[in-house]
Amino acid sequence: METLRHIVVLVHLVGFAVLFGAWVVEAVGRRRIIRPMDWGLAIAGVAGLALAAPWGIDGDLNYVKIGVKLVVLLVIGALLGIGAGRQRKNGAVAPALFWSIGILTLLNAGLGVIWR
Numbered sequence: 001m002e003t004l005r006h007i008v009v010l011v012h013l014v015g016f017a018v019l020f021g022a023w024v025v026e027a028v029g030r031r032r033i034i035r036p037m038d039w040g041l042a043i044a045g046v047a048g049l050a051l052a053a054p055w056g057i058d059g060d061l062n063y064v065k066i067g068v069k070l071v072v073l074l075v076i077g078a079l080l081g082i083g084a085g086r087q088r089k090n091g092a093v094a095p096a097l098f099w100s101i102g103i104l105t106l107l108n109a110g111l112g113v114i115w116r
C-alpha cells in the first residue's frame with residue numbers, strides 16, 4: 001500500500017512537471033496557453049484527490065492544506081479556461097493572467113512540499 005501511494009505521489013509530480021514545464025517553455029517564448037498545461041493540471045488533480053484519502057500512511061493528513069490546494073487547483077483551471085478562450089478571440093493572453101498560472105502552480109507545489 002505504501003509503495004502504491006509513493007507511485008501516486010510520482011504521478012502527482014509528473015502532473016506538476018507537465019503543467020509547470022509547459023508554462024516555463026511559454027514564459028520564455030510566446031506566452032500562450034497550451035494544451036499540455038490542461039493535461040498536467042488534470043494529472044496533478046486526479047492524483048492529488050487520490051492522495052487526499054488516508055491510505056498507505058501512518059499519520060494524519062493535513063486537510064486544511066489539501067482544501068487550500070484544491071481551491072488553488074480550481075482557480076488555475078478557471079484561469080486556463082478563461083485564458084484559452086481570450087486567446088482564441090484576441091490571439092493573446094493578458095500578462096497578469098499568464099503569470100498567475102505559473103505563480104499559483106508553484107504555490108501549490110510549495111504547499112505540498114513545505115506545509116506538513
Ligand code: HEM
Nearest residue numbers: 016044045048049051052066069070073105108109112113
Ligand atoms: C496544480 C496543482 C498541484 C500541484 C502543482 C501539486 C504539487 C505537489 C507537490 C510538488 C507535492 C510534494 C510531493 C512530495 O513532497 O513528495 C504535493 C503533495 C501533495 N499534494 Fe499536490 N499538487 C497540486 C494539486 C493537489 C490537489 C488538488 C490535491 C488534493 C485535493 C493535492 C494533494 C496533495 C497531497 C495530499 C500531497 C502530499 C503527498 C504525500 O506526502 O503523501 N495536490 N503536491
